[in-house]
Amino acid sequence: MVLAHPVLDARVALAACERAATRLHEQVAREHGDHLVITFLLLTDCDDPDLLARRILDRAAQPQATDSACALSWSDIKTVSIEFAAMNQFV
Helix, strand or coil: CECCCCCCCHHHHHHHHHHHHHHHHHHHHHHHCCCCCEEEEECCCCCCHHHHHHHHHHHHHCCCCCCCEEEEEHHHHCCCCHHHHHHHHHC
16 A cells, blocks of 8 residues: 655556565565465555455455556546456556
């Protein structure tokens, strides 16, 4: 989970998180042979911690291999699951 600095543009923060998630996923796969789903959430505007908790628990329970690495904002996951939002990034 990431809280961006108010001066930092959210697109810049999301792009940096996306790159970090991808690098971490690839490093774990290369060094350990494991498929690990990496998710960064930019939560600066999160106004519903209970919904956020449900979204994170759902993400943790989802099957692996639906996606590998992503960075999403609160607005991306406020109305849909993290899994759905992440898959939409790839299509």
